Amino acid sequence: MARDPAWCRAAVAMMAITGSGSAPHGSQAHVRLEHVTKRFPGNGRRGAPLTALDDVSLEIDRGEVFGVIGYSGAGKSTLVRMINGLETPTRGRVHVGPHELTALAERARRGVRRDIGMVFQQFNLFRSRTVAGNVAYPLKVAGVARPERDRRVARLLDFVGLLDRAHDHPEQLSGGQKQRVGIARALATEPSLLLADEATSALDPTTTGEVLALLRRVNRELGVTIVIITHELEVIRSIADRVAVLDGGRLVESGSVYEVFAHPRTEAAARFVGTALRDRPPPETLARLRRTHRGRLITVRVRDRAGFQTALAATFLRHQVTAEIVFGGIGELQDRPVGSLTFELTGPPGAVDAALAALRDDGADLVEEDD
Numbered sequence: 001m002a003r004d005p006a007w008c009r010a011a012v013a014m015m016a017i018t019g020s021g022s023a024p025h026g027s028q029a030h031v032r033l034e035h036v037t038k039r040f041p042g043n044g045r046r047g048a049p050l051t052a053l054d055d056v057s058l059e060i061d062r063g064e065v066f067g068v069i070g071y072s073g074a075g076k077s078t079l080v081r082m083i084n085g086l087e088t089p090t091r092g093r094v095h096v097g098p099h100e101l102t103a104l105a106e107r108a109r110r111g112v113r114r115d116i117g118m119v120f121q122q123f124n125l126f127r128s129r130t131v132a133g134n135v136a137y138p139l140k141v142a143g144v145a146r147p148e149r150d151r152r153v154a155r156l157l158d159f160v161g162l163l164d165r166a167h168d169h170p171e172q173l174s175g176g177q178k179q180r181v182g183i184a185r186a187l188a189t190e191p192s193l194l195l196a197d198e199a200t201s202a203l204d205p206t207t208t209g210e211v212l213a214l215l216r217r218v219n220r221e222l223g224v225t226i227v228i229i230t231h232e233l234e235v236i237r238s239i240a241d242r243v244a245v246l247d248g249g250r251l252v253e254s255g256s257v258y259e260v261f262a263h264p265r266t267e268a269a270a271r272f273v274g275t276a277l278r279d280r281p282p283p284e285t286l287a288r289l290r291r292t293h294r295g296r297l298i299t300v301r302v303r304d305r306a307g308f309q310t311a312l313a314a315t316f317l318r319h320q321v322t323a324e325i326v327f328g329g330i331g332e333l334q335d336r337p338v339g340s341l342t343f344e345l346t347g348p349p350g351a352v353d354a355a356l357a358a359l360r361d362d363g364a365d366l367v368e369e370d371d
């Protein structure tokens with residue numbers, strides 16, 4: 001049964017794309033890693049040393065939210081420990097602000113560390129101290145006098161929305177509330193840099209959203225640079241400006257979240273981000289679509305390209321191909337469109353092949369979903 005190609009044109013035109021630019025990059029570096037390699041000695045049984053980081057160079061700008069993603073064992077936590085000076089590289093240099101960490105003695109490194117807040121997956125709160133006591137602890141260590149300490153603690157608890165829980169103990173709080181205390185504590189010494197290592201990995205999706213919203217406020221309202229380490233792509237997608245992908249200790253890709261997610265240049269990054277964008281129908285959906293649709297199935301990736309969908313509809317029309325959207329959708333990443341549309345194509349003999357050839361010539365990123 002032929003359908004009116006105009007239907008397709010109208011549907012596609014309705015989803016016309018208006019792209020906008022992503023956050024600019026290139027201001028002042030807050031953290032700089034130059035050719036950092038970290039080797040751990042072999043444990044005797046397996047023998048060979050383990051390279052946790054392999055010649056990693058990257059710059060994190062002051063005031064940005066920078067994500068680091070990678071599978072378990074990729075080297076993410078080792079990278080964090082390089083930035084806060086808890087590990088020293090086997091080779092290479094680490095700069096934080098004006099300091100070259102790798103050139104400093106431990107005592108001086110501790111001074112730099114005071115300007116770095118840490119947030120952990122398991123919160124790491126003192127169970128024996130109250131919420132206020134936990135937030136006050138780093139101030140006590142830093143020798144801040146009681147009245148000032150109390151003032152800062154109240155301000156921080158207010159900022160994270162837990163002023164009314166000041167006298168509770170951590171076990172009386174939910175996971176999300178514990179992490180908010182963790183964030184307040186990390187901010188107590190007014191650091192300019194916050195390192196969040198899997199800060200939401202122990203939380204459910206709703207609570208994750210709340211904690212990410214708080215981190216966004218920390219970044220925007222307090223101007224704190226945030227480095228967020230995670231294996232959860234949704235975390236990067238919702239909060240980061242730029243992202244680096246680690247794979248087997250190597251930095252395989254870095255750039256704006258849009259560029260890395262929408263146009264991964266390496267196979268390793270594509271494999272990692274592919275799941276986040278749901279660029280293809282899942283196998284069970286494809287099987288069902290094949291059963292219920294007689295025409296050719298193709299999936300077209302939609303990216304930030306002005307006029308692309310109008311051109312797509314025009315190509316189908318020109319070749320007398322009927323194109324019905326049977327699956328897909330378009331979302332947003334850093335305010336730019338990203339998604340995919342799966343079409344069922346039907347038409348006169350040879351017309352579908354001609355239309356697909358024309359689309360490929362025009363640079364369309366499409367996949368044939370037929371067996």
Ligand SMILES: Nc1ncnc2c1ncn2[C@@H]1O[C@H](COP(=O)(O)OP(=O)(O)OP(=O)(O)O)[C@@H](O)[C@H]1O
Pocket residue numbers: 040041050051052070071072073074075076077078079231
């Ligand atoms: N102190 C250490 N001694 C020996 N090997 C180590 C040490 N710390 C890390 N490694 C090894 O270095 C590699 C990278 O570890 P790292 O913890 O940085 O990875 P990750 O990406 O943070 O992983 P995960 O998400 O599982 O925490 C792993 O193979 C790990 O076993």
